[in-house]
Structures are given as structure tokens and as C-alpha cells.
Amino acid sequence: MKLYNSxxxxxxxxxxxxxxxxxxxxxxxxxxxxxxxxxxxxxxFSDLLKRSLxxxxxxxxxxxxxxxxxxxxxxxxxxxDKIERAARAAGRDAWAMTxxxxxxxxxxxxxxxxxxxDIVCRATDHIAEQIAMIQKMEDKGLTYCNADGIYFDxxxxxxxxDLSNMRIQASEEYSRVGTGEKRxxxxxxxxxxxxxxxxxxxxWESPWGVGFPGWHLECSAxxxxxxxETFDIHTGGIDHIPVHxxxxxxxxxxxxxxxxxxFWVHAGWLSFxxxxxxxxxxxxTLLLDNILAHGYDPMAFRYLMLTAHYRGPLKFTWxxxxxxxxxxxxxxxxxxxxxxxxxxxIESYISTFREHILNDLDTPxxxxxxxxxxxxxxxxxxxxxxxxxxxxxxxxLRLLLHVSGKTDLEVPAEVxxxxxxxxxxxxxxxxxxxxxxxxxxxxxxxxxxxxxxxxALKLL
RNA sequence: GGUGGCGUAGCCAAGUGGUAAGGCAAUGGUUUGCAAAACCAUCAUGCAUCGGUUCAAAUCCGAUCGCCACCUCCA
Numbered sequence: 001m002k003l004y005n006s007x008x009x010x011x012x013x014x015x016x017x018x019x020x021x022x023x024x025x026x027x028x029x030x031x032x033x034x035x036x037x038x039x040x041x042x043x044x045f046s047d048l049l050k051r052s053l054x055x056x057x058x059x060x061x062x063x064x065x066x067x068x069x070x071x072x073x074x075x076x077x078x079x080x081d082k083i084e085r086a087a088r089a090a091g092r093d094a095w096a097m098t099x100x101x102x103x104x105x106x107x108x109x110x111x112x113x114x115x116x117x118d119i120v121c122r123a124t125d126h127i128a129e130q131i132a133m134i135q136k137m138e139d140k141g142l143t144y145c146n147a148d149g150i151y152f153d154x155x156x157x158x159x160x161x162d163l164s165n166m167r168i169q170a171s172e173e174y175s176r177v178g179t180g181e182k183r184x185x186x187x188x189x190x191x192x193x194x195x196x197x198x199x200x201x202x203x204w205e206s207p208w209g210v211g212f213p214g215w216h217l218e219c220s221a222x223x224x225x226x227x228x229e230t231f232d233i234h235t236g237g238i239d240h241i242p243v244h245x246x247x248x249x250x251x252x253x254x255x256x257x258x259x260x261x262x263f264w265v266h267a268g269w270l271s272f273x274x275x276x277x278x279x280x281x282x283x284x285t286l287l288l289d290n291i292l293a294h295g296y297d298p299m300a301f302r303y304l305m306l307t308a309h310y311r312g313p314l315k316f317t318w319x320x321x322x323x324x325x326x327x328x329x330x331x332x333x334x335x336x337x338x339x340x341x342x343x344x345x346i347e348s349y350i351s352t353f354r355e356h357i358l359n360d361l362d363t364p365x366x367x368x369x370x371x372x373x374x375x376x377x378x379x380x381x382x383x384x385x386x387x388x389x390x391x392x393x394x395x396x397l398r399l400l401l402h403v404s405g406k407t408d409l410e411v412p413a414e415v416x417x418x419x420x421x422x423x424x425x426x427x428x429x430x431x432x433x434x435x436x437x438x439x440x441x442x443x444x445x446x447x448x449x450x451x452x453x454x455x456a457l458k459l460l
Numbered sequence: 461g462g463u464g465g466c467g468u469a470g471c472c473a474a475g476u477g478g479u480a481a482g483g484c485a486a487u488g489g490u491u492u493g494c495a496a497a498a499c500c501a502u503c504a505u506g507c508a509u510c511g512g513u514u515c516a517a518a519u520c521c522g523a524u525c526g527c528c529a530c531c532u533c534c535a
Contacts, residue, residue, distance in 0.1 A: 027535080029535085030534090030535095035535085036534085036535090038534075038535060039534080039535045040535085041535070042535040043535080045535090082533080236535070237534085237535025238464085238465090238529085238530095238535075239529075239530065239534065239535060240535075241464085241530090242463080242464085242530065242531080243530090243531090266535090267535065268465090268535095269465090269528080269529065269535075270535085271528065271529085303483095304472075307472070307473060307474090307482080307483065308472075308473060308474085309473090309474075312465090312466085312473090312474095313465075313466070313528075313529090314472085314473085315471090315472070315473090316472090317471065317472070319470090319471050319472075319484080319485085320471060320472040320473085320483095320484080321472090322471090322484070322485090323471070323472060323483060323484030323485075324472080324483080324484080325484095326483085326484060326485090327482095327483050327484065330483090330498095333497085333498085362474085364473065364474045364475095364481080364482070364483095365474065365475095365481070365482080367482065367483075368474075368481050368482040368483085369481095369482090370482090371481095371482055371483070372481095372482085426493080429493075431493055431494070434493085434494095435493095435494075435495085438495085438496095447496070447497080448495095448496080449496065449497050449498085450491095450492065450495090450496080450497085451497080451498080456497090458496095458497080
């Protein structure tokens with residue numbers, strides 16, 4: 001299997017550190033709000049990666065964090081904790097609020113057929129581990145304390161893993177970010193003191209004073225706790241490269257003296273083809289719920305995401321989603337007419353498909369292979385269907401639900417009666433009457449299709 | 461100003477040196493009472509623009525234009 005590694009900025013052969021087992025960590029959501037469809041693209045990507053690793057024959061141990069404290073509104077450490085701010089603005093309890101958004105996040109993931117991670121860990125459940133990490137850094141003389149909290153002194157340590165080609169070069173004259181309490185703009189917060197005179201909803205005792213952990217720390221502490229000091233793959237959104245992941249590496253490697261993660265794999269941005277802006281602050285977010293409310297199947301959105309390469313940008317437009325929905329529906333119709341039990345996996349097609357997927361998760365080519373197979377007249381339909389279902393282990397489009405025998409429609413008696421009536425009217429050549437009845441059936445949510453075998457119904 | 465990236469048909473999108481994948485839409489046809497669905501066929505001498513390198517360029521180089529992201533909240 002080959003994967004793009006942000007460290008080397010190239011596609012490299014991937015082999016696990018330990019035999020057949022892959023240990024993978026994904027930066028999860030910050031649960032101060034809903035996750036929009038751009039966020040969900042990143043999690044769909046990590047799911048695709050996990051499924052592809054499994055398809056390649058690896059066993060995957062997958063951990064994901066839930067950030068429920070400490071993620072500031074400003075990566076330069078000068079902002080406010082997003083959780084606290086959102087909770088205060090809504091007049092809610094921060095603890096209850098994060099639980100709600102966390103639950104909603106996993107509900108959306110389930111909707112998109114994103115497999116649950118083996119381990120889900122919350123920052124607030126790992127305060128002790130984070131404090132212990134800071135102490136190790138302090139023992140090595142890599143930290144300093146100021147009025148704001150404990151900071152990592154980036155001038156005192158050079159990490160083994162070099163992500164610095166992506167390091168933000170702060171331009172003195174242009175940057176609107178001051179160093180604040182920091183000695184260097186590259187330094188980052190490990191522990192923030194609670195503001196004097198104000199009690200935070202979330203705060204803990206520490207050897208340095210009451211406060212809360214810096215955002216980057218949780219990922220280091222939890223990933224190493226569950227996956228070891230060096231593990232195989234770390235994933236996240238492409239925006240995490242310059243600050244969050246760079247800092248994770250620095251602090252982790254400063255503590256262990258070992259390479260933190262071997263592969264860093266990042267998902268590209270979802271953007272909007274129209275002028276609609278997608279940002280949380282602009283309030284222009286689009287949620288999975290919005291897509292569902294428009295009547296789309298979540299699998300149509302997943303299909304759309306798979307037609308683009310995970311690293312590149314993807315323009316979301318309703319027109320593109322329409323196209324994806326239609327394409328998916330045609331695949332489903334094809335499967336519904338097939339008998340899986342009579343089908344065998346076609347080796348030539350599945351190996352081409354596998355080749356594409358194992359080459360840095362090339363789902364666009366994988367899907368193109370699926371269509372070539374679907375339209376190949378030389379292939380027995382049942383065999384094609386069986387092979388497509390095999391492909392779906394990676395694609396995760398829940399195609400098995402649409403194979404014949406699995407989608408028995410529950411047609412109301414009323415609709416069946418109308419269908420019988422229409423057939424009779426047709427036989428009597430009363431076409432106006434037959435069309436009127438067809439309209440009634442349509443109004444009840446079913447489409448009438450006249451096939452060579454007689455009339456058939458499809459759920460609209 | 462710095463950094464990363466992008467510009468391929470009406471839409472989405474593959475394609476990093478060898479002559480433009482795939483899907484949607486559209487058009488024509490088969491079928492149908494008519495539709496729909498299905499099936500067949502057609503659909504970029506062209507890859508933002510202009511130069512250059514090469515036997516060969518969407519792919520490499522230079523310039524120009526436009527767009528996006530990060531450096532200020534984002535995955």
C-alpha cells in the first residue's frame with residue numbers, strides 16, 4: 001500500500017511498525033458546536049483510510065479524540081476557549097453542552113457510515129496524563145512560566161519529524177498576531193491559568209496553578225497513551241499542519257526522544273462552488289442535517305466525496321450532489337435486479353480496484369472501475385453485483401442494503417389498489433384515467449414504472 | 461507581505477512528459493398509449509492566457525490573469 005506522507009510531501013510505501021497491525025490516530029472534533037459537512041469530509045477520509053487498510057489485510061487500531069476543553073479561538077494562544085465561550089453565550093453548562101455536540105457528531109458519522117473508532121477519548125478525561133507530560137518537559141528545561149501559563153520554549157528543542165516546511169512564517173510587519181506573553185511566536189501553550197477573579201466552568205488543579213490544558217497537548221497525551229510513543233498514522237484536516245500538528249510533534253518528541261508518528265495524512269478542503277461561504281464564524285455552515293432536509297440520502301453525499309481524491313479540494317454544489325444521488329441510485333437499481341447468491345467476485349475487476357485504492361486511496365479511479373464493470377456486457381450481472389458489493393467494503397456506501405431481497409418495499413394496500421386500477425384502465429385504453437391514477441400514486445410517494453414484465457413500483 | 465494550493469466540457473472530477481478516466485446534465489435512437497425508468501449512441505483537436513524546453517506538454521520552465529486557504533475562527 002502506498003500513502004502520501006505530509007512529512008516528505010510524497011507518496012511512500014506504507015508498512016506498519018508492528019507486523020500486520022496499524023495504529024492510527026485521528027484528530028477529532030472540538031465539540032463546541034455542530035460539525036459541518038466540511039468537518040465531516042475529514043472524518044469520511046479517515047474512515048476511507050481505515051477501510052482501505054483493512055481491505056489491504058491490515059488490522060487497524062483506531063483512536064480519535066474529542067476536544068472538550070482548551071481549544072482556543074485563536075491558534076496563537078491569545079484567544080478564548082471555544083467551549084467556555086459557546087457555553088457562556090448559550091447560557092449552558094459546558095459539560096452538558098459538550099456531551100450533546102459529541103453525541104450529535106457521532107450520530108452524523110453513523111449517518112455517513114463512518115465506522116466508530118476503537119477508542120474515543122476526551123481531553124477532560126486525561127488531565128492527569130497531560131499534566132504528567134508537562135512535567136516531563138519541565139524536567140528537561142523546555143518550558144517557561146509567565147502570567148498566562150506554562151509555555152513550550154521552541155528555541156530549545158528541534159523535533160525529529162520535520163513538518164516545518166509548512167510552519168507559518170510570521171511576517172513581522174504583516175502579522176496581526178502579537179506574541180503576547182510568549183517569548184517567541186512559535187512557542188505554544190501547555191497549561192493556561194484560569195483568569196484571575198473569574199471561575200471557569202472547566203478548570204483543574206495543577207502544580208503550577210488552577211487552569212486548563214493547552215489544545216495541542218491532549219492529542220499527544222492521548223495518542224501516546226493508547227497507541228504508544230511511536231505509532232503508524234496520524235490524520236487530520238490539512239489546516240492542522242502548520243500549528244496543531246507541528247506542535248504535537250514538538251512536544252511529543254521532546255518527551256520521548258522518539259519519532260512521534262510515521263505517516264501524517266491530511267484531508268483536503270471542502271469548498272463551495274457558488275459564492276456561499278463556509279465558515280463557522282460567518283454562520284454560513286451547512287450541516288448534514290441540511291442535506292437530509294433537502295431530501296438527499298447521506299450516502300449521496302458520501303458518494304460525492306469519494307468521486308474526488310481525498311487530498312484535493314472538493315467544490316460542493318447542489319448540482320454536484322444531485323449528480324451523485326442519481327449515480328448512486330443507478331448503482332442501487334442495478335444491484336436490486338441481481339442475485340448475490342448466484343454471483344462470484346470477478347478477480348480481474350477487483351484487483352484493478354484494489355490497485356487503485358492501495359495507491360493512495362484513489363477512489364475516483366476505483367469508482368470509474370466500478371462503472372466499467374457495471375456496464376460490461378460480457379460480465380454476468382450477478383457476478384458484477386457480487387464484485388461491486390466487495391468494492392463497497394472500501395467505499396462504504398451501504399450498497400448491501402440495496403441488493404434484491406433486502407429492499408422489499410412495504411407498499412400500502414391503497415397504492416396497490418390504485419396500481420391494479422391503473423392497469424385495468426390501461427387495458428381498457430382509458431389513458432386519461434390511467435394517467436390520473438398514476439398521479440395519485442405519485443402523490444403517495446411511489447413511482448410507477450412499466451417494465452416488460454409489467455408495472456413495478458419504486459419509492460420516490 | 462509570507463506560506464500552501466488551485467484554474468480540465470453546462471456541473472462535479474481523474475489525469476505530473478506519449479496524444480484528455482468516470483459520473484451528472486444535454487442531444488439522438490430503441491422501448492412505451494404517453495411519460496418515467498432502462499438500454500444503445502453522440503458529447504473537450506481541447507486542459508485560464510502568452511511565451512519557452514522537447515520528437516512529443518494539461519503535465520516541465522518563465523511571465524501574466526483569476527481563485528481559495530492559512531498567517532486572524534474553521535477539518
